Amino acid sequence: MSVHTKKFGITKDGREVTSYILTNENGMEAEFIDYGACLVKLYVPDRNGKKTDVVLGYDTVEGYENTDTYYGAFVGRNGNRIGGGAFSLNGKEYKLSQNDGDNNLHSGPEGFERKMYEAETFEEEGETTIEFSRLSPDMEQGFPGNLDVTVTYTLTGDNGLVIEYFAVCDQDTLVNLTNHSYFNLSGHDSGNILEQKLKLKASRFAVTNQGLIPTGELRFVEGTPMDFRDFKPIGRDIEADYEPLRFAGGYDHHFEFDKEEDGVCLVAEALSEETGIFMEVYTDRPGTQFYAGNFIDGTKAGKGGFVYEKRGGFCLETQLIPDSVHLDCEKNCVLKHGEEFDSTTVYKFTVK
Numbered sequence: 044m045s046v047h048t049k050k051f052g053i054t055k056d057g058r059e060v061t062s063y064i065l066t067n068e069n070g071m072e073a074e075f076i077d078y079g080a081c082l083v084k085l086y087v088p089d090r091n092g093k094k095t096d097v098v099l100g101y102d103t104v105e106g107y108e109n110t111d112t113y114y115g116a117f118v119g120r121n122g123n124r125i126g127g128g129a130f131s132l133n134g135k136e137y138k139l140s141q142n143d144g145d146n147n148l149h150s151g152p153e154g155f156e157r158k159m160y161e162a163e164t165f166e167e168e169g170e171t172t173i174e175f176s177r178l179s180p181d182m183e184q185g186f187p188g189n190l191d192v193t194v195t196y197t198l199t200g201d202n203g204l205v206i207e208y209f210a211v212c213d214q215d216t217l218v219n220l221t222n223h224s225y226f227n228l229s230g231h232d233s234g235n236i237l238e239q240k241l242k243l244k245a246s247r248f249a250v251t252n253q254g255l256i257p258t259g260e261l262r263f264v265e266g267t268p269m270d271f272r273d274f275k276p277i278g279r280d281i282e283a284d285y286e287p288l289r290f291a292g293g294y295d296h297h298f299e300f301d302k303e304e305d306g307v308c309l310v311a312e313a314l315s316e317e318t319g320i321f322m323e324v325y326t327d328r329p330g331t332q333f334y335a336g337n338f339i340d341g342t343k344a345g346k347g348g349f350v351y352e353k354r355g356g357f358c359l360e361t362q363l364i365p366d367s368v369h370l371d372c373e374k375n376c377v378l379k380h381g382e383e384f385d386s387t388t389v390y391k392f393t394v395k
């Protein structure tokens with residue numbers, strides 16, 4: 044197990060960006076940058092032992108500074124959409140930027156994926172960790188309170204990438220942190236993910252309006268193209284004539300996990316039959332945005348100059364239902380002053 048660093052590039056305002064490369068004994072390698080606390084590369088051995096980079100990304104800081112796809116991004120304070128780009132908390136109205144039609148998306152336009160982080164590394168027997176932390180000041184992105192936020196990425200000896208989020212605030216605020224990595228288990232430069240198989244432990248998904256804001260209805264997937272309770276190629280039903288798929292242009296929905304308990308448990312599995320790379324997802328979050336990369340427009344070059352096509356990667360952004368601040372749900376994104384946001388998601392790799 045080891046961690047080493049190298050110079051990644053310079054931001055447009057002249058700050059040096061460093062990359063942190065974690066490796067384990069099985070040939071797995073995970074690279075992160077302190078700009079955006081982004082996951083840049085994730086090499087996993089395939090069934091023949093060939094190291095395969097299974098996440099989409101860029102080779103340059105400029106790529107990350109201009110991203111509208113959020114490759115590898117650490118997303119916050121609030122992942123996904125807030126309807127109308129506004130909310131009220133403790134009787135006060137807060138206005139956010141309307142950067143996605145009338146709505147706010149990923150707390151943009153200047154979200155956590157565009158900030159510089161303090162970095163610290165830890166090596167313990169069997170695992171290495173990179174910790175990124177930062178103070179997000181009161182009213183940054185329009186949210187109240189000074190938020191101390193930390194994300195740690197740990198590479199384990201058994202090919203797990205463990206992501207842990209911690210946040211505390213000196214006022215009540217909104218927090219819904221996630222990671223926006225696009226996985227392509229045949230390799231980031233292999234084309235689209237439509238043949239890759241996915242299984243989600245979710246019998247309900249969130250119905251949305253045309254702006255992708257949940258209506259509050261959690262609909263059963265049974266008998267619909269949204270049913271991933273058994274392994275199914277992502278592409279099998281993606282073009283089905285079904286209103287939720289038409290509104291989103293493919294899969295781009297919150298799936299609510301069937302969980303018997305609150306802790307970290309297995310919620311999703313995915314497989315590339317081409318490489319044999321098999322990914323399990325564990326989390327303590329109530330659901331995930333399953334996004335099939337429908338908005339990748341096939342014009343921008345990513346790593347190695349490869350131009351990613353529409354649906355060139357899929358995301359499993361573990362989180363709360365989007366716009367929970369406006370919904371009457373059991374868990375919402377309000378983080379109370381004095382409480383700690385503490386959450387874990389694990390992406391674990393083996394071969395079949």
Ligand code: GAL
Nearest residue numbers: 111112113123295332334338
């Ligand atoms: C996803 C979101 C998509 C799209 C994407 C970024 O989280 O659900 O609709 O906005 O981020 O391109």
